[in-house]
Amino acid sequence: MYLTKTDMIEYLRCPYRCIKAKSEGIQASDYIESTVISILFERGQQFEDDIVKDMTPVELENIRKSTRNKNLRTDEYGIMHNDCLHISGKIDAFKLVQGIYYPVEIKNHKSLLDTDELEIVFYWLLLNSNKIRLNHYYTLALEALKNGTKGADVGCGYAILNTGEIKLVQVNCDKIEQVRRLLSKIETALKQYQNGDTLDEQPVRTSHCHSCTLADDCKRYLEEKGALSLIPDIGFSRNKQLNDAGINSIKQLISLKTEHIYDKLVKNCTRVNFNLDTIKNWQLTAKAIINESAYPRVPPEEIPLNYAIVDTEYDPGGLVFLTGILLHNGNNQVKQWWAQNTSQHQRNIKEMQSYMQFLKYPIVTYSGLSADKPALGNKIWDKIFGNNLHVDLYQYIKHCWALPLYSLSLKDVAAYTGFTYEGQCSGGADALALYYEWRETKDENIKKTIMEYNAQDLLATQSVIEWLRTLNGGHK
Numbered sequence: 001m002y003l004t005k006t007d008m009i010e011y012l013r014c015p016y017r018c019i020k021a022k023s024e025g026i027q028a029s030d031y032i033e034s035t036v037i038s039i040l041f042e043r044g045q046q047f048e049d050d051i052v053k054d055m056t057p058v059e060l061e062n063i064r065k066s067t068r069n070k071n072l073r074t075d076e077y078g079i080m081h082n083d084c085l086h087i088s089g090k091i092d093a094f095k096l097v098q099g100i101y102y103p104v105e106i107k108n109h110k111s112l113l114d115t116d117e118l119e120i121v122f123y124w125l126l127l128n129s130n131k132i133r134l135n136h137y138y139t140l141a142l143e144a145l146k147n148g149t150k151g152a153d154v155g156c157g158y159a160i161l162n163t164g165e166i167k168l169v170q171v172n173c174d175k176i177e178q179v180r181r182l183l184s185k186i187e188t189a190l191k192q193y194q195n196g197d198t199l200d201e202q203p204v205r206t207s208h209c210h211s212c213t214l215a216d217d218c219k220r221y222l223e224e225k226g227a228l229s230l231i232p233d234i235g236f237s238r239n240k241q242l243n244d245a246g247i248n249s250i251k252q253l254i255s256l257k258t259e260h261i262y263d264k265l266v267k268n269c270t271r272v273n274f275n276l277d278t279i280k281n282w283q284l285t286a287k288a289i290i291n292e293s294a295y296p297r298v299p300p301e302e303i304p305l306n307y308a309i310v311d312t313e314y315d316p317g318g319l320v321f322l323t324g325i326l327l328h329n330g331n332n333q334v335k336q337w338w339a340q341n342t343s344q345h346q347r348n349i350k351e352m353q354s355y356m357q358f359l360k361y362p363i364v365t366y367s368g369l370s371a372d373k374p375a376l377g378n379k380i381w382d383k384i385f386g387n388n389l390h391v392d393l394y395q396y397i398k399h400c401w402a403l404p405l406y407s408l409s410l411k412d413v414a415a416y417t418g419f420t421y422e423g424q425c426s427g428g429a430d431a432l433a434l435y436y437e438w439r440e441t442k443d444e445n446i447k448k449t450i451m452e453y454n455a456q457d458l459l460a461t462q463s464v465i466e467w468l469r470t471l472n473g474g475h476k
């Protein structure tokens, strides 16, 4: 069986899903909620097609000559196979530098991700390597590790970002070794699966679970096991660190002394990225989950009587097409600004600025620090909301409360407070899909559905604020 770049990236996202899909002969993306995947795929494909259409195709023979790799062949679908390493893939484009072809990946995002670098290393190996060369890079990587140095650069590749920037990616022995290890883990797991052995790869809750169609099955499995990743702060690497230290369940986590867990972890970890407080927080969340109760991590703070909740809907890397503000000063007042283009957005900013001008209420968002504020831009944010205090409710809950929840998404936290979403839009990705549809059709009903969804998010955030007020003993 040939392994692909997608197998490698999917393994990083969820090893369990990757092996399950590969063994069943389907794409791991088939397990991802269809709206999200089709939007991302269509947009990425369009962007790639626009760039590739102006490039001259490269003959396989020229690539084989330039990389001195006889193991390369191309099948009838244009997919390249390295028959020695048993890896395959379709490289977006090639860059010829001093007689050598280098792989080019086209990425529909604005900055280089760690996974982009691994993809380029994978493609560089596909073009350039055989087992002898790979063993040589492995030896170099080991030497570098022993000497405490960075592995030697042995090649390179390029990434074209959606800003138009072309990024050079150095291929060094460390990264090659990382790719080699990942591929070898996938190979081992596939063999285990075929032999009916127990797999090392088991479900671990991460941010990828919310758009995965296997989520309900995995949740049941994790609940039965009382698994550590039920705690939102424990993802793959922390789960592994704890497992390596002999801690495998939330019950075990609360039965041990914090200092004892810390000592066990420190003994087993090469990288210490936790402290006693981190472990105390895990233990309190474990207690909240087991007892199905909420516990404060710090003394509860006062909840202001009046506030303004802000929520935006935006096209990543594009336009903020809707901003909603719920003003609460005794009553609720919801105002929304729709933008169909940049000039409308500019006019909206001026209107919002004058609307907020004399209102000194705290501004509340849910994940606004990572979503709404960067989407609007810091300068525009300051222009509209001036010096008003900004509270990111997600951050507040994460740091100040231990809730009996596996995810702190607005939808989950609001549901816990008793809020029920209404309307036909199922979430942010769905709203974005509807927006693309609206752009094509200008259908007023679609626009109405998106605006209703935005208003529901504002009310869901308010539900969380008011619930916190009751927990805080009615503080004002």
Ligand code: SF4
Residues within 6 Å of the ligand: 013, 014, 016, 017, 202, 203, 204, 205, 206, 208, 209, 212, 213, 214, 215, 216, 218
């Ligand atoms: S729900 Fe999460 S753990 Fe389960 S397969 Fe999907 S991504 Fe993996």
